[in-house]
Amino acid sequence: MLLYKDRKYKQSVLFTFLKAGLERGEAVIYIAGRESPQKLKKAMKDFGLDVEKYTRTNALNIVDYRNWYIIDGEFDTERTMALWMNSSNAAIAKGFKGLRAVGEMACFLKHEMIEELIEYEKSSHNFPENPFTAICVYHANIIDKAVEEESYYNLYFDLIESHNKILIASSEKKDIWVKSLGLKSV
Numbered sequence: 001m002l003l004y005k006d007r008k009y010k011q012s013v014l015f016t017f018l019k020a021g022l023e024r025g026e027a028v029i030y031i032a033g034r035e036s037p038q039k040l041k042k043a044m045k046d047f048g049l050d051v052e053k054y055t056r057t058n059a060l061n062i063v064d065y066r067n068w069y070i071i072d073g074e075f076d077t078e079r080t081m082a083l084w085m086n087s088s089n090a091a092i093a094k095g096f097k098g099l100r101a102v103g104e105m106a107c108f109l110k111h112e113m114i115e116e117l118i119e120y121e122k123s124s125h126n127f128p129e130n131p132f133t134a135i136c137v138y139h140a141n142i143i144d145k146a147v148e149e150e151s152y153y154n155l156y157f158d159l160i161e162s163h164n165k166i167l168i169a170s171s172e173k174k175d176i177w178v179k180s181l182g183l184k185s186v
Contacts, residue, residue, distance in 0.1 A: 002136070005140050014135065026133075075116045085107045102135050110142075121136065
């Protein structure tokens with residue numbers, strides 16, 4: 001789970017994560033939410049990723065959340081898990097060493113699907129045998145605005161409980177710092 005407030009720092013953390021996977025021979029899927037796939041491709045190019053090459057070789061796929069998470073206005077955990085499973089299996093079948101993924105989760109809050117989000121997060125971390133590494137991405141301000149005060153902490157606790165690591169992307173003297181907390185369910 002990545003928690004961020006500034007897009008620049010989010011992109012730096014995520015693009016570094018994706019670049020490492022691509023360089024290791026993994027396939028990459030980025031589920032776009034707040035930015036369009038076109039804007040993400042441009043940002044990735046500006047970061048130094050060879051987007052054309054990786055797209056041409058099917059190593060990099062950027063997908064709009066409406067084609068992955070919330071299709072025709074509805075979310076289905078089983079359908080989404082099948083998409084991940086099929087993508088992971090396809091990556092291995094194509095000769096990639098695994099699948100690396102980024103999923104922007106603001107769409108659930110935008111569509112007021114908080115219960116569905118929690119259900120998905122709790123089920124999505126029991127994943128395939130294939131090598132699969134993913135980061136779920138949350139904008140702190142969107143969480144703050146999306147939930148009522150009495151639900152605010154419950155949502156954060158549910159998200160923390162659903163993930164075994166939390167990354168926080170922020171600025172400190174214009175540098176990125178990322179903190180990983182090995183939190184376990186109690």
